[in-house]
Amino acid sequence: MRLSETVVKQSLLSLHEAAGIPPVPVEIHGKSGLLSSIYRVDVLAAASIGAASGAAAAYWELRGGPKASVELDLGHAESAFLSERFFKIAGNELELWADLSGDYRTRDGWVRLHCNFPAHRAAAVRALGGAPDRDAVTAACLERASLEVEDAVLAEGGAAAALRSRDEWAAFPHGPLVGLESLADGPAVSSGGAASRPLEGVRVLDLTRVIAGPLATRTLAAYGADVLRVGAAHVPEVPGLVLDMSFGKRSCHLDLRTEAGRADLRALVATADVLVQGYRPGALAALGFGPERLHELNPSLVSVDVSAYEPGSPWYARRGFDSLVQLATGLAHEAMLDAGTGRPVPLPAQALDHATGYLAAFAAVAGLIRRATDGGSWHARLSLAGTARWLDSLGRRRPPAPTTPPDDRIAAVDSPHGVLTFMLPPGRVSGWEPRWDSPPPLDGSSPPGWL
Template sequence: MNNAVTDAVADLCRGVDTDPAAELHVAGTEPVLTSPYRVDAAAAATVAAATLAAGRLWQARGGPAPTVRVDVRHAALAFRSERYLRVDGRAPAVWADLSGDYRAADGWVRLHANYPAHREAITRALGVPEDRERVAAAVAERGAVEVEDTVVAVGGAAAALRTPAAWAEHPQGRTVAGLPLVAMERLGDAPARPLPAGDRPLDGVRVLDLTRVIAGPVAGRTLAAHGADVLRVGADHLALVPALVVDTGFGKRFTHLDLRTEPGRDALRELIRGADVLLQAYRPRALEALGFGPRECAALRPGLVYVSISAWGQDGPWRQRRGFDSLVQLATGIAWNDGAAVALPSQLLDHGTGWLAAMAAMVGLHRRHTVGGSWHARLSLARTARWLDGLGRASSAGSPTGEPAYPDDLMSRMDSDFGVLDHVRPPGALDGYTPRWDTPPRRPGADAPAWATAR
């Protein structure tokens, strides 16, 4: 286990042209989560790589040389944080009733129905009311790919279960295979902008979080744990999953702007002029259409680190298709198990991509600190799935079975506007610094569109 983690961390660092040399202490050798994939090692490696990036940035600001510590169990269970969240002692619902895997006439298909518009698309595409039994009966009469195509055509989100070989031959699968795990490009010149010394790796760093669901919000939550001023930007008309708003909202403030209006766009431009990092998980080209693509934003704020997260990749025929972790697992063959759909034991593609996006943001900040420039990082859940598959298979010897126990020893409690929250603490640590969240999640739109930290 330890060697698998350290080797993966070294590969991740080399992938973004970062020196992997550092003291890395990996604790825990027992398997944690049941899966044919090396999910424990994947979680620990992405946590360690992001923590190392934080340590390198802190060192550049006058902190100590990084010594990274990661506990495999803590990392693996943190990738299930939404399952362990408790609000006033109760577990909030994460999945809508229609969401799930359905048996089709020739295989399996997954429907994503967590947003009202997606539920309506499913019922419209299948010609049935919003009833799980009626949806199941309609799906059973059709082919899996037919259901996928029909639901997607009317603005819904669905994915047929494919074999890994079928995905490898799919046009989008071939495109994803040619992409780096974390693509980083220099957007343009900007003077080096050294960060002042700080007590935390990201003290004084301002992060705009224009993301929803899990991957992007996890990236922002991770940066907040290292001291960043993170402002999440949503809108009244954008649907949210309440449980995920809470789980990924620690350490952030939350404002609403309507980017369909000129006042909303003006307010966002003003925020960008004062930002250091912009995280966005809109479908590719969507923000460009509003005037907030990476080059436009770098022109507003030379030296900006712009991080784009997508489901299927920034290129290819599926680049603008709606996608979520559970759908990507089926389409890419990650969930394939002798013809049945077997999900990973966590939303690993979401969480892993989120931690890698946080790493990319900090690598970009380090480059800006040392050599200048504006930077653009691109990641996708589909490419993270390919990386997970490339780690190999878990050993069957000593594999755990069933659900792990509720991790009381990894939980903390915090009061919030939502109630009393029990949540998983952030994993990973540096000698001299343990990441933490100082503030609870905020209700959507509760905060003004302004930075909390002064310049």
């Protein structure tokens, strides 16, 4: 057995044991190497996707489906971590970064600014002197220390992170990788009986943006869940990226600033099985949808919170994104020292986003299994920073020469947005290929209700 295969299987056993669900046999094949890094991103991809697949297989068996098993192709798993880079609209690749997003040298190191949303771009510009062009931002950063830039941008409501070493980050409080806990006791909820797909009939509310949260719900849709994404016309999205993350879903608009919008969401929560939310910690609670209130609305709900930084840390409420977390947690610093580049070295994919997304899907299904076997309401919390810690713990390797992604895992479909080229979902579940039944919908095209 190869080293990577051994570590993947050990990771899967640990994840299933921590969530209190049965382990599932996993067959691993194929060749890794697409994601070249000193970090074991190959193991991260295989283990996170294998965990989600294993939970889906276990839930399917619980409701009378085939005996649980998982088949995982390492090359496909790594390719799935690059889905947004393979995604095309009418043959055109996505523009993933706004003009001011990036790494900037400072007086004493480096800082990264995330400016993909207009409000965050405006905050960075205000914090750094008001000139909205890259040359001016570059000059302003060079005049200040990294922590000064970080603090100034955050104070204006923006998103930034200074480059830290792993030792500096290790001093912060940390929590479990997947924090699945019972909110309250209650009767067991039937898994719904025999189904043709693992999550057939499961209702999932999707209140997420960008990659990690949307990927979790996209994964649940691939397993057969009815996923309703809740957005609003006034909430910005990253153009194009939202399409890659919306396969198999429906989309409705609710303005949660209004009582009518909140009333519609309360009605949806009351009849949902799973709610996944990825907004900044406290944002939904301030609107009346914190974990305890969600439990009051639906005592059998499985809720999953995805954040940038770990619960319990002083940074928990901060705005954050994958690229920022890579700098803050020391991943980019150690890779920089290894490469000798003198500047932060990113992971070869938005690997923290993708892994956290699959882990969130795993947590959601684990919660469904626990409510079917133990009863009650279940709540899970995950973070990009927690996933970064997991990746760091998987060890190091010499970066391999990148391999070619498998062409047979890329497909195309016609849609209201034009012809879309996309990466097929990875992992076979009990001999069944996960799939999406529909292309990305038009934004807000569905009413706020279930199929």
